[in-house]
Amino acid sequence: MTTIQRPVGELIRQWRERRRISQLDLSISAEISTRHLSFVETGRANPSRDMVLRLGEHLDVPLRERNQLLLAAGFAPAYRESRLDDPGLAVARAAVRRVLAGHEPYPAVVVDRYWNLVDSNESIAVLTEGVAPELLAAPANVLRIALHPEGMAPRVLNLGEWRADLLGRLRRQVETTADPGLAELLAEIRAYPCDQPETGNPERGEIFVPLRVRHGEAELSFFSTIATFGHPVEITLSELAIESFYPADDTTGEYLRQLAASRGAAEG
Missing domain, CATH: 3.30.450.180 (Beta-Lactamase)
Structure with a gap:
């Protein structure tokens, strides 16, 4: 089976809506322009790795899902996962x-x-x-x-x-x-x-x-x-x-x- 990777902007928008945060509020807390955030969510702009991590933090996205955001944006995962006996x-x-x-x-x-x-x-x-x-x-x-x-x-x-x-x-x-x-x-x-x-x-x-x-x-x-x-x-x-x-x-x-x-x- 082929897994279809959803665009990072769509994922960010869904996390924002799930947290019931407006674009304005998120842009202020993450210190980016509302216009740029809108472009990221609609796919008109590609976020940097730092921006993906920043948005994930301000949206309180769990670490496992932050890795998925990074992968969707074309970056390597930032958070490792180990066995508990590691x-x-x-x-x-x-x-x-x-x-x-x-x-x-x-x-x-x-x-x-x-x-x-x-x-x-x-x-x-x-x-x-x-x-x-x-x-x-x-x-x-x-x-x-x-x-x-x-x-x-x-x-x-x-x-x-x-x-x-x-x-x-x-x-x-x-x-x-x-x-x-x-x-x-x-x-x-x-x-x-x-x-x-x-x-x-x-x-x-x-x-x-x-x-x-x-x-x-x-x-x-x-x-x-x-x-x-x-x-x-x-x-x-x-x-x-x-x-x-x-x-x-x-x-x-x-x-x-x-x-x-x-x-x-x-x-x-």
Whole structure:
């Protein structure tokens, strides 16, 4: 099959429209004339490599897609992509492992752009217990693990609102990246059954959407934070995210600490 490369001007215009930025606003922030930007978008002018990079930065285009802009303009990619086990990423890998280990006894995961599981700490087992083995087989996808009827979903007490939050995050990611693979994942996850209303309950006075999950006879409650690498110039690092789960109440915290102590005693 022959892949047709779309003109760089058309791609820039689509990214600008996706970001809901006018030509005037973009030209001011990128410090180019509106006339020249218009000529670039219509194909009447060819942008320089520096201009493509500048426009990509001001449009907040992901690094992977910035390379596509450069290729469409006839330039070599600027951002390299490495395997996570590449020696050049050793320092980053070590930092990720420190974060995961330091978060014990609470669960934490590392995911890539497509929500595939890259790494996790031991405490993630409190969330994945009972998940079908095929969902945990590599490449395991944390959204499938979370929302598939053979995954965590039957144990999630507030499945509707937690599902709505996850789908909202994925939908915003699709809008940000325009990635067809993520759009396919969104369509798949949306099709999973859910017998609860997919809305939150602000009357409870909560400050975040919690994850309420059953573990054995216990009912646990979590909130999470998401960390990314600051100012990455490498595609793999730019697409990694560390999601760390924290106990949303004292009961959950004590339960996890006791669970970790029991695990340590058994291993010792």
